[in-house]
Each structure stands twice: as structure tokens, then as C-alpha cells.
Amino acid sequence: MNKRIKTQRSEDMYRAILALESIEECRQFFDDLCSITELQAMEQRFQVAVLLSEGRSYNEILERTGASSATISRVNRSLQYGADGYAVVFERLGLGKGGGA
Numbered sequence: 001m002n003k004r005i006k007t008q009r010s011e012d013m014y015r016a017i018l019a020l021e022s023i024e025e026c027r028q029f030f031d032d033l034c035s036i037t038e039l040q041a042m043e044q045r046f047q048v049a050v051l052l053s054e055g056r057s058y059n060e061i062l063e064r065t066g067a068s069s070a071t072i073s074r075v076n077r078s079l080q081y082g083a084d085g086y087a088v089v090f091e092r093l094g095l096g097k098g099g100g101a
Contacts, residue, residue: 044065044067048071048075049075049086050095051064051065052072053090053096054096054097058072
């Protein structure tokens, strides 16, 4: 598990995210919070994570997402050794292996 030191400021941001009630509210908040480039990078990493969890090959993921091999590798490390954040989301959304995404 990731052992980051949590500050009040970071706690407030995560509480703000949890307060959002719709996809549209999330889009609006993240549009204000992040640059277009940052959003595109996060969306790409999430797509890569879904495809990796489905057992797709690096080449197929590269073709489908345009992600670099370094990005794919970084996401794969997070899936294997990260804080299990992806696993929680995948389970709740029915994504990844056996999830029918």
C-alpha cells in the first residue's frame, strides 16, 4: 500500500471528488482542476489499465490507445504493485477480467 503523507489540503480535494453526484459534475470539476493534457493522460492511463486487466497485449493496447510502451509499463506496475485503487474501481464498475468491458 502506498504510504503517502496525507495533508488537509489533499483530504479536502478527495472529499470534493466524493461530493460530486453525476458524470457531468465530475467533468465540470476536472475541467476546472486539470489541463486538457492532464485529463487526456489520465483517461488514457485508465483505458490502458482496463485493457491490461482484460489480458490484452502491449501491442494491442498501443494500437487501441496510442499509449507509449513506457505508459503501458507504468500502468502495469500500478496494477501489480500499486495501492489496489484500480481493482476497487474495476470491481465496482464490472470492468476488467470477467467484467464484460
